[in-house]
Amino acid sequence: MGEFDLIARFFxxxxxxxxxxxxxxxxxxxxxxxxxxxxxxxxLVQGRHFFADVDPRTLGHKSLAVNLSDLAACGAxxxxxxxxxxLPEVNEPWLAAFADGLxxxxxxxxxxxxxxxxxxxxxxxxxxxxxxxxxVHGQSQALLRSGAxxxxxxxxxxxxxxxxxxxxxxxxxxxxxQEVLHKARLRQELPTPRVALGLALRGLATSAIxxxxxxxxxxxxxxxxxxxxxxxxxxxxxxxxxxxSDYKREGGQFLINLSQNQWQALALAGxxxxxxxxxxxxxxxxxxxxxxxxxQTPVRRIGxxxxxxxxxxxxxxxxxxANTFTSFDHFA
Amino acid sequence: MGEFDLIARFFxxxxxxxxxxxxxxxxxxxxxxxxxxxxxxxxLVQGRHFFADVDPRTLGHKSLAVNLSDLAACGAxxxxxxxxxxLPEVNEPWLAAFADGLxxxxxxxxxxxxxxxxxxxxxxxxxxxxxxxxxVHGQSQALLRSGAxxxxxxxxxxxxxxxxxxxxxxxxxxxxxQEVLHKARLRQELPTPRVALGLALRGLATSAIxxxxxxxxxxxxxxxxxxxxxxxxxxxxxxxxxxxSDYKREGGQFLINLSQNQWQALALAGxxxxxxxxxxxxxxxxxxxxxxxxxQTPVRRIGxxxxxxxxxxxxxxxxxxANTFTSFDHFA
Numbered sequence: 001m002g003e004f005d006l007i008a009r010f011f012x013x014x015x016x017x018x019x020x021x022x023x024x025x026x027x028x029x030x031x032x033x034x035x036x037x038x039x040x041x042x043x044l045v046q047g048r049h050f051f052a053d054v055d056p057r058t059l060g061h062k063s064l065a066v067n068l069s070d071l072a073a074c075g076a077x078x079x080x081x082x083x084x085x086x087l088p089e090v091n092e093p094w095l096a097a098f099a100d101g102l103x104x105x106x107x108x109x110x111x112x113x114x115x116x117x118x119x120x121x122x123x124x125x126x127x128x129x130x131x132x133x134x135x136v137h138g139q140s141q142a143l144l145r146s147g148a149x150x151x152x153x154x155x156x157x158x159x160x161x162x163x164x165x166x167x168x169x170x171x172x173x174x175x176x177x178q179e180v181l182h183k184a185r186l187r188q189e190l191p192t193p194r195v196a197l198g199l200a201l202r203g204l205a206t207s208a209i210x211x212x213x214x215x216x217x218x219x220x221x222x223x224x225x226x227x228x229x230x231x232x233x234x235x236x237x238x239x240x241x242x243x244x245s246d247y248k249r250e251g252g253q254f255l256i257n258l259s260q261n262q263w264q265a266l267a268l269a270g271x272x273x274x275x276x277x278x279x280x281x282x283x284x285x286x287x288x289x290x291x292x293x294x295x296q297t298p299v300r301r302i303g304x305x306x307x308x309x310x311x312x313x314x315x316x317x318x319x320x321x322a323n324t325f326t327s328f329d330h331f332a
Numbered sequence: 333m334g335e336f337d338l339i340a341r342f343f344x345x346x347x348x349x350x351x352x353x354x355x356x357x358x359x360x361x362x363x364x365x366x367x368x369x370x371x372x373x374x375x376l377v378q379g380r381h382f383f384a385d386v387d388p389r390t391l392g393h394k395s396l397a398v399n400l401s402d403l404a405a406c407g408a409x410x411x412x413x414x415x416x417x418x419l420p421e422v423n424e425p426w427l428a429a430f431a432d433g434l435x436x437x438x439x440x441x442x443x444x445x446x447x448x449x450x451x452x453x454x455x456x457x458x459x460x461x462x463x464x465x466x467x468v469h470g471q472s473q474a475l476l477r478s479g480a481x482x483x484x485x486x487x488x489x490x491x492x493x494x495x496x497x498x499x500x501x502x503x504x505x506x507x508x509x510q511e512v513l514h515k516a517r518l519r520q521e522l523p524t525p526r527v528a529l530g531l532a533l534r535g536l537a538t539s540a541i542x543x544x545x546x547x548x549x550x551x552x553x554x555x556x557x558x559x560x561x562x563x564x565x566x567x568x569x570x571x572x573x574x575x576x577s578d579y580k581r582e583g584g585q586f587l588i589n590l591s592q593n594q595w596q597a598l599a600l601a602g603x604x605x606x607x608x609x610x611x612x613x614x615x616x617x618x619x620x621x622x623x624x625x626x627x628q629t630p631v632r633r634i635g636x637x638x639x640x641x642x643x644x645x646x647x648x649x650x651x652x653x654a655n656t657f658t659s660f661d662h663f664a
Contacts, residue, residue: 002661019368023557024477025405025542026370028465031363036351038358039446041460043416045453073357084375084458090663114371117458120662121377126416126449126458128373133360145356209357225355329334330452331422 001090003118010099011083011113018080018114027114029080029130036140038076038131042066046123048330051170056094058189059125060101065193066212067129068109069274072198073210075143076131078111086121109195134202143201143208143278148226150307152206152279155288155299157197160215161241161263163188164270180243180256187242191274196295201278204287208278214269216311217327218277223311231312232303234321237267240300261324268313269325279305333422335450342431343415343445350412350446359446361412361462368472370408370463374398378455380662383502388426390521391457392433397525398544399461400441401606404530405542407475408463410443418453441527466534475533475540475610480558482639484538484611487620487631489529492547493573493595495520496602512575512588519574523606528627533610536619540610546601548643549659550609555643563644564635566653569599572632593656600645601657611637 001009007022015021020028031037044063046052064081071078083102087095106113111129133142166184169176176184194210201208207226209218215237223230238244243256244263258266280288282304292299306312313321333341339354347353352360363369376395378384396413403410415434419427438445443461465474498516501508508516526542533540539558541550547569555562570576575588576595590598612620614636624631638644645653 001663003663004661006663019472020474020476025402025540026372026408026463026474028406028472028474029369029371030467031369033365037361037363037369039361039414039460039462040358041414041416041448041458043418043449043451043453043456043458045418045451045456048451048453070357074360076358082371082373082460084373084460086375086377086456087663116373117375118662119375119377119380121375121380121456122454124375124377124418124453124456124458126373126375126456128371128414128416128460130371131358135362140351140360142352142358142360144352329336330450331333331335331338331419 001092006090006118010095011116013113015112015114017112021112021114029114032132034135035132036135038071038074038133038142039128040067040070041126041128042070043124043126056097057101060098061105061190063125063127064102064105065191066274067127068111068193068195069210071129071131072193072195073143073208073276074131074133075141075198075202076133077199078109078195079130079132080112080114081127081129083113083116084126085118086124087118088123141202143198143205145207145209145222145225148207148222148228148279148305150228150305151282152305153282153285153301154230154232154303154305155278155280156211156215156240156302157194157276157297157299158192159187159240159242160211160273160275161266161270162243163191163272164266165243176256180246184243188272193274194276194297197276197292197297200291200295204284204291205278205280208276211273211275211277212271214271214327215277216268216323216325223309229306229309229311230303231306231314233314234264234268235316236300236302238263241267265325269327271328333424338422338450342427343448345445347444347446349444353444353446361446364464366467367464368467370403370406370465370474371460372399372402373458373460375456375458388429389433392430393437393522395457395459396434396437397523398606399459400443400525400527401542403461403463404525404527405475405540405608406463406465407473407530407534407540408465409531410441410527411462411464412444412446413459413461415445415448416458417450418456419450420455473534475530475537477539477541477554477557480539480554480560480611480637482560482637483614484637485614485617485633486562486564486635486637487610487612488543488547488572488634489526489608489629489631490524491519491572491574492543492605492607493598493602494575495523495604496598497575508588512578516575520604525606526608526629529608529624529629532623532627536616536623537610537612540608543605543607543609544603546603546659547609548600548655548657555641561638561641561643562635563638563646565646566596566600567648568632568634570595573599597657601659603660
């Protein structure tokens with residue numbers, strides 16, 4: 001099977017939103033009047049972002065999910081994406097499963113494939129995603145990293161830390177009961193981009209970012225861009241770990257043998273979560289709860305924004321906790 | 333040097349066209365009213381698209397050039413691009429030179445870097461480029477592959493075959509005099525995206541494509557999309573090879589020892605040329621000449637479009653030439 005047959009068979013589908021899709025030198029997109037285009041690119045590399053033996057269906061899902069997560073963090077409505085693929089070989093069942101996982105998520109979000117590239121090479125998946133953000137009275141409704149204000153509440157959606165828990169178990173660093181591992185792996189392999197929440201937070205959140213490298217590291221980007229500081233309650237962050245809540249539900253029985261510091265590290269520096277970390281004024285808590293309900297996305301208050309720069313971590317009794325948690329860095 | 337320092341140091345520059353550039357979850361682009369966005373992605377892999385010891389400055393140029401070439405083929409004006417990079421290591425002099433070559437070409441085309449991704453991994457460069465195409469009375473001015481009409485002239489810009497000549501010499505398949513190799517390598521390593529010509533051909537060319545996999549293979553895409561056939565005069569195609577013209581200028585002295593069939597293969601199936609192959613009505617030849625002059629891009633008529641499907645090749649005396657020329661396919 002040649003390059004063009006491969007594209008035609010697995011990756012060419014009719015477009016409805018775009019003016020022109022796969023099959024010419026360029027795709028053509030007609031942005032709606034009164035909107036701007038949000039654009040993000042993510043590259044996934046074997047051995048870095050996924051294991052060689054990963055289920056191609058989950059890989060197809062995750063490759064697009066991490067990109068949709070960037071749109072979510074921006075409050076953008078998904079429109080379209082391009083896919084560039086380097087493949088070591090043409091493995092038809094693998095490609096069919098990869099395309100299945102990719103298009104299932106794309107269809108769920110009404111996000112269509114409009115172009116891309118295929119080449120031979122070490123497995124590499126590069127997706128660029130396009131979303132729509134309204135511009136109202138000349139003002140972009142995009143959620144940025146730079147709008148956090150002193151006094152704002154700090155929230156995180158869904159669960160953080162579980163993806164890292166799965167990774168550590170798969171690397172043999174910790175042992176997990178089978179059902180805990182299974183649930184954590186779902187979080188690692190099939191993350192849920194929080195698109196609906198991002199849309200619901202337009203005009204409400206003062207800043208947002210998606211948690212990909214670790215909660216505190218990503219929070220650092222918000223603090224730097226906004227010129228503020230923050231206080232994070234580590235116990236509230238830990239409670240966001242699904243495996244931790246499950247452990248607590250078992251009445252304190254030690255299903256998972258982790259220290260408090262290990263739980264903190266998972267929540268605060270786990271990474272690969274693709275949850276939204278966002279800020280909103282304290283007087284708008286009810287609206288945030290409504291947005292969470294409307295988007296069927298749990299959110300949790302884990303701290304607040306301070307005028308004083310820097311990051312302060314608090315323990316269960318309000319005591320200071322040293323920040324020994326380092327985020328993921330591809331080159332550190 | 334970590335991931336974020338790397339981005340800040342080498343790839344973060346202020347944007348002027350985009351509403352928001354590198355540094356948030358998404359970039360934001362405001363398309364001008366009355367325009368649509370042309371989008372294309374190309375991925376370059378070491379060992380496939382370039383050698384490991386390639387000068388990083390020329391690699392930076394070429395990575396963007398092949399993408400701008402897709403905009404050119406579409407008649408789109410370059411606006412912006414994203415860059416996703418997988419790097420085996422952080423090599424600062426290499427990155428500085430790569431960025432230099434990249435931005436020199438970007439600046440020459442007023443095309444700004446608005447976002448992207450960096451990760452560790454086997455060297456891989458994935459660029460997605462954005463250009464602007466006017467929509468006049470609801471009609472896109474984009475040049476497509478699908479508009480070629482029987483009777484149209486078939487043109488190719490600049491020189492084809494020289495990039496492949498350089499590749500064959502570097503692979504030790506043929507021997508070239510030093511000055512011929514030097515000029516051919518420039519074509520291979522520093523291709524010129526024909527953006528100005530693409531813009532000048534709006535509303536004039538009936539179809540266009542950029543020659544990346546080989547002239548006849550790329551012509552095949554146009555013929556298929558347009559539902560027509562073509563006749564190509566092989567001698568006119570050969571004349572488009574710069575090294576061939578140079579050879580002829582030496583008064584027939586055999587500076588390069590190639591058979592007629594080898595010359596044909598270079599011109600018709602060389603690949604990596606990034607020239608524009610386009611069609612225009614025969615009665616508009618003067619306008620095509622004017623567009624070529626205005627864009628300072630030589631163009632050459634090498635055949636014509638036929639109502640009869642299929643491809644016919646003619647030799648110097650009008651005799652039929654068998655089509656034994658196969659285009660580049662990453663998986664064939």
